[in-house]
Amino acid sequence: xxxxxxxxxxxxxxxxxxxxxxxxxxxxxxxxxxxxxxxxxxxxxxxxxxxxxxxxxxxxxxxxxxxxxxxxxxxxxxxxxxxxxxxxxxxxxxxxxxxxxxxxxxxxxxxxxxxxxxxxxxxxxxxxxxxxxxxxxxxxxxxxxxxxxxxxxxxxxxxxxxxxxxxxxxxxxxxxxxxxxxxxxxxxxxxxxxxxxxxxxxxxxxxxxxxxxxxxxxxxxxxxxxxxxxxxxxxxxxxxxxxxxxxxxxxxxxxxxxxxxxxxxxxxxxxxxxxxxxxxxxxxxxxxxxxxxxxxxxxxxxxxxxxxxxxxxxxxxxxxxxxxxxxxxxxxxxxxxxxxxxxxxxxxxxxxxxxxxxxxxxxx
Amino acid sequence: xxxxxxxxxxxxxxxxxxxxxxxxxxxxxxxxxxxxxxxxxxxxxxxxxxxxxxxxxxxxxxxxxxxxxxxxxxxxxxxxxxxxxxxxxxxxxxxxxxxxxxxxxxxxxxxxxxxxxxxxxxxxxxxxxxxxxxxxxxxxxxxxxxxxxxxxxxxxxxxxxxxxxxxxxxxxxxxxxxxxxxxxxxxxxxxxxxxxxxxxxxxxxxxxxxxxxxxxxxxxxxxxxxxxxxxxxxxxxxxxxxxxxxxxxxxxxxxxxxxxxxxxxxxxxxxxxxxxxxxxxxxxxxxxxxxxxxxxxxxxxxxxxxxxxxxxxxxxxxxxxxxxxxxxxxxxxxxxxxxxxxxxxxxxxxxxxxxxxxxxxxxx
Ligand SMILES: NC(=O)c1ccc[n+]([C@@H]2O[C@H](COP(=O)([O-])OP(=O)(O)OC[C@H]3O[C@@H](n4cnc5c(N)ncnc54)[C@H](O)[C@@H]3O)[C@@H](O)[C@H]2O)c1
Ligand SMILES: NC(=O)c1ccc[n+]([C@@H]2O[C@H](COP(=O)([O-])OP(=O)(O)OC[C@H]3O[C@@H](n4cnc5c(N)ncnc54)[C@H](O)[C@@H]3O)[C@@H](O)[C@H]2O)c1
Ligand SMILES: [Zn+2]
Ligand SMILES: [Zn+2]
Numbered sequence: 001x002x003x004x005x006x007x008x009x010x011x012x013x014x015x016x017x018x019x020x021x022x023x024x025x026x027x028x029x030x031x032x033x034x035x036x037x038x039x040x041x042x043x044x045x046x047x048x049x050x051x052x053x054x055x056x057x058x059x060x061x062x063x064x065x066x067x068x069x070x071x072x073x074x075x076x077x078x079x080x081x082x083x084x085x086x087x088x089x090x091x092x093x094x095x096x097x098x099x100x101x102x103x104x105x106x107x108x109x110x111x112x113x114x115x116x117x118x119x120x121x122x123x124x125x126x127x128x129x130x131x132x133x134x135x136x137x138x139x140x141x142x143x144x145x146x147x148x149x150x151x152x153x154x155x156x157x158x159x160x161x162x163x164x165x166x167x168x169x170x171x172x173x174x175x176x177x178x179x180x181x182x183x184x185x186x187x188x189x190x191x192x193x194x195x196x197x198x199x200x201x202x203x204x205x206x207x208x209x210x211x212x213x214x215x216x217x218x219x220x221x222x223x224x225x226x227x228x229x230x231x232x233x234x235x236x237x238x239x240x241x242x243x244x245x246x247x248x249x250x251x252x253x254x255x256x257x258x259x260x261x262x263x264x265x266x267x268x269x270x271x272x273x274x275x276x277x278x279x280x281x282x283x284x285x286x287x288x289x290x291x292x293x294x295x296x297x298x299x300x301x302x303x304x305x306x307x308x309x310x311x312x313x314x315x316x317x318x319x320x321x322x323x324x325x326x327x328x329x330x331x332x333x334x335x336x337x338x339x340x341x342x343x344x345x346x347x348x349x350x351x352x353x354x355x356x357x358x359x360x361x362x363x364x
Numbered sequence: 365x366x367x368x369x370x371x372x373x374x375x376x377x378x379x380x381x382x383x384x385x386x387x388x389x390x391x392x393x394x395x396x397x398x399x400x401x402x403x404x405x406x407x408x409x410x411x412x413x414x415x416x417x418x419x420x421x422x423x424x425x426x427x428x429x430x431x432x433x434x435x436x437x438x439x440x441x442x443x444x445x446x447x448x449x450x451x452x453x454x455x456x457x458x459x460x461x462x463x464x465x466x467x468x469x470x471x472x473x474x475x476x477x478x479x480x481x482x483x484x485x486x487x488x489x490x491x492x493x494x495x496x497x498x499x500x501x502x503x504x505x506x507x508x509x510x511x512x513x514x515x516x517x518x519x520x521x522x523x524x525x526x527x528x529x530x531x532x533x534x535x536x537x538x539x540x541x542x543x544x545x546x547x548x549x550x551x552x553x554x555x556x557x558x559x560x561x562x563x564x565x566x567x568x569x570x571x572x573x574x575x576x577x578x579x580x581x582x583x584x585x586x587x588x589x590x591x592x593x594x595x596x597x598x599x600x601x602x603x604x605x606x607x608x609x610x611x612x613x614x615x616x617x618x619x620x621x622x623x624x625x626x627x628x629x630x631x632x633x634x635x636x637x638x639x640x641x642x643x644x645x646x647x648x649x650x651x652x653x654x655x656x657x658x659x660x661x662x663x664x665x666x667x668x669x670x671x672x673x674x675x676x677x678x679x680x681x682x683x684x685x686x687x688x689x690x691x692x693x694x695x696x697x698x699x700x701x702x703x704x705x706x707x708x709x710x711x712x713x714x715x716x717x718x719x720x721x722x723x724x725x726x727x728x
Contacts, residue, residue: 081445084520085513092515120484120520123510123602146487150447151456157483157520158449238487 006141007233008161015165019214022056022168026063029101032163032283034126038099039066039089039250043114045074046134048106051174056105056130072113075262077123079113079147081156085116101126103332107133107179108266112154113266115145119160129162134183135267138245140165141311142232153253159237161189168223169217181302182251184209184269187220188297189274190227193244193260196340200224201295206225206300244342247334248273250320251357257319259310260334264304271303275363276356281336283352284345290336306363313357320353370505371597372525375406379505379529379589383578386420386494389394393465396527398490402463403430405455407478409438412470412496415538418550431460437475439626441478442604443511443605445520453482458629465490465527468504471526471543472630473499479509489598490720493526494670496535497629498547501585502554504529506596517617523601529589533581541574545666546631546649548573550583552661553638553719554591557608560704562587563661570664608706611698612637614684615721622675628668635667639727645700648709654700670727684717 001018016028018288034040040060044053050070060067070090072078091102102125104114111129118127129140146157172180184202187209191199202209208216228245235241252273255264264272278294298305307316333348365382405423408417413435414686424431436442436456455466466489475493482491493504510521511659513588515599548566550720551671565623566573572580592609596677616637618627630634642658662669671680697712 053659081449085445088513088520090514092513120522122519123508123521123523145486150458151453153455155486156452157487158484170380323644 006229017167019169025059036064038097042069043107047074055111085106107132108139111139117157119258129160129165137224138186139226140286182265185267185271190224193342205296251276254309254316258315271298275305301331307360315354370593375525381531383533391425400428402461406467408435408469411438424719462486466493469494471500472503475503483522491526501588502550505592526527543679545631549631549635551588557706558591563647615640618683621681632668635662639669671724
């Protein structure tokens with residue numbers, strides 16, 4: 001088992017990564033002072049529930065915890081205020097009180113939703129993340145939780161740090177291949193913004209990672225979480241540095257908003273966005289290899305690098321204008337300056353971004 | 365103008381109380397560093413909008429602020445996730461960004477709703493309270509913001525402190541008489557939990573307060589806010605002391621949950637609750653005058669002191685079991701030990717509370 005700390009003073013917490021560590025959930029909960037006097041609520045989705053809900057609930061019950069559960073439909077649509085209200089119904093009916101803990105068992109959707117439930121139920125209860133996707137190595141670390149609004153993703157939320165993150169790589173074996181690759185896109189992002197060596201390692205180990213090789217997976221997740229934790233520790237509430245985690249996300253979020261249901265997964269959308277950011281980088285005078293290497297890596301992982309031709313540029317641009325990375329109407333853009341290095345550029349013109357979007361529709 | 369500080373370290377903020385001070389809103393906003401580069405959003409309800417929305421918006425525009433507004437229907441029903449989503453729609457359409465400020469112009473309903481919008485929009489933006497009811501001297505101080513769930517009041521929310529509270533007593537003249545009395549109920553509560561002298565002053569000045577005498581009103585609001593601020597400063601996140609602010613609220617919230625729409629206002633429900641708490645106090649061996657004085661005061665303010673006979677005891681008790689002041693299934697009850705003094709009693713039996721509820725149905 002690998003262990004890592006997200007350093008946030010009084011709100012610091014550990015990330016445990018290992019094969020089969022869910023079996024130790026009772027011990028880990030006790031170690032972190034999660035009391036048995038108040039009920040727990042496990043929130044998960046129907047895909048994850050099929051494989052892991054029963055085992056997790058019975059491990060918790062065996063350890064002496066009163067445990068309720070709530071299963072939402074799999075998919076981004078569950079990150080809504082309506083579903084939040086439904087989860088709270090279950091919480092109330094199960095008698096959750098201020099000393100209760102909400103557990104997110106699932107991918108980023110479940111983590112963001114259950115995290116916002118934990119942040120807002122009775123104005124805040126404790127929260128544990130049990131990520132079951134690769135993408136969730138990103139979403140489960142850092143305390144950003146939210147639901148979507150019909151007009152904008154992740155626009156209603158909070159900063160609410162978990163008590164711990166419990167990452168059992170054994171849960172990843174049931175993940176559909178497309179979600180594996182989508183999740184690896186965020187892992188690559190962590191390399192691209194912070195660590196050229198790790199980026200190269202990702203490229204060299206693409207086949208092992210896509211094939212869910214246990215050793216490669218644990219190392220990659222550990223390194224990805226480490227970058228995320230380092231950034232978050234320095235800027236918990238996204239005042240400055242944390243913005244670099246949004247590499248590829250300005251275009252990526254807009255694509256997700258405009259794309260039809262399931263047309264683009266999050267990791268796929270930001271892969272395209274990162275290629276866009278690399279193109280912008282070169283146009284701004286940075287070396288050509290920023291673009292060629294970035295694109296080559298995503299190709300190697302079988303991730304998309306072009307905007308589907310049928311998507312409307314105007315619609316993409318208008319979705320972008322609602323994106324929260326725009327402050328005082330200027331476009332804040334994360335631009336790679338080299339592999340493993342980015343800058344926060346607050347002066348990118350909307351026209352340039354539009355050009356990039358148009359070019360990305362022509363990309364192979 | 366009277367001024368008061370809520371002492372919360374980096375989150376400290378001032379409360380300004382005075383006749384006509386809304387005219388200085390531009391100056392006060394500038395003084396507190398509210399920038400002009402990002403739009404403001406004024407949230408209000410249709411009753412308040414009629415009198416004050418246009419003046420406030422034009423004062424802000426004259427001062428150089430881009431200002432949007434959102435008007436909700438008056439009443440508790442607007443404290444819902446649905447209405448929250450609607451306010452966020454307006455916020456997005458008006459282009460609110462992370463540097464924007466949300467302004468609550470209204471009573472406790474608007475304050476709680478707009479406050480939760482401010483707490484959760486983009487994971488938190490700035491917030492200013494402009495209370496226009498007497499009750500809001502309570503709700504606008506302390507940072508508790510929330511919306512309701514169909515099964516429980518205030519169950520989805522946050523702690524989110526405002527930048528300032530701007531209390532213009534001139535806005536109170538249009539308040540319906542019933543809301544005036546309901547608001548004074550929280551003012552009396554602040555006396556009952558903290559300050560026997562102020563309680564006596566309230567009783568002596570009942571006619572002036574109900575008649576909205578400017579001097580009496582300013583002093584009463586100032587003192588009420590002072591008690592609230594003192595308690596909140598010592599316990600921002602309701603870990604212990606802050607619970608005393610819930611005097612009368614355990615029964616009060618249950619009555620609100622069970623009563624039909626508009627049958628009981630918040631201040632009316634807690635007046636009954638405070639009489640109940642005083643009865644419980646005497647049953648526990650505290651002096652008889654705790655009950656007689658408490659009841660006499662509420663009578664003098666024309667507030668209800670009995671539970672409407674048609675209300676079902678079982679329904680009231682079951683609503684109480686969902687109330688968040690129950691921790692680990694034990695009943696936490698705020699019990700007055702004398703006028704101006706309360707204790708937090710964590711061991712009140714549900715049977716005793718049921719007896720009190722039954723007795724309150726017989727009260728005159
Ligand atoms: N909070 C943050 O900091 C942050 C960061 C990045 C992304 N996100 C959010 O994360 C979400 C995307 O996360 P995601 O890709 O994990 O999506 P997801 O939670 O929807 O999971 C992807 C799919 O895999 C299924 N699944 C999950 N675990 C499985 C398993 N072990 N076996 C079989 N199927 C499984 C799910 O049911 C779903 O169909 C987005 O909503 C995004 O906004 C949040
Ligand atoms: N956050 C807290 O700490 C806290 C504390 C106490 C109460 N509350 C909440 O406050 C709410 C009750 O507050 P309230 O009594 O102010 O209710 P409210 O906001 O509904 O106002 C009462 C009525 O007066 C009207 N009104 C408001 N100002 C007016 C004015 N100046 N002129 C004419 N009409 C006016 C409103 O439209 C409404 O019809 C409840 O939802 C309660 O849960 C919150
Ligand atoms: Zn992402
Ligand atoms: Zn109250």
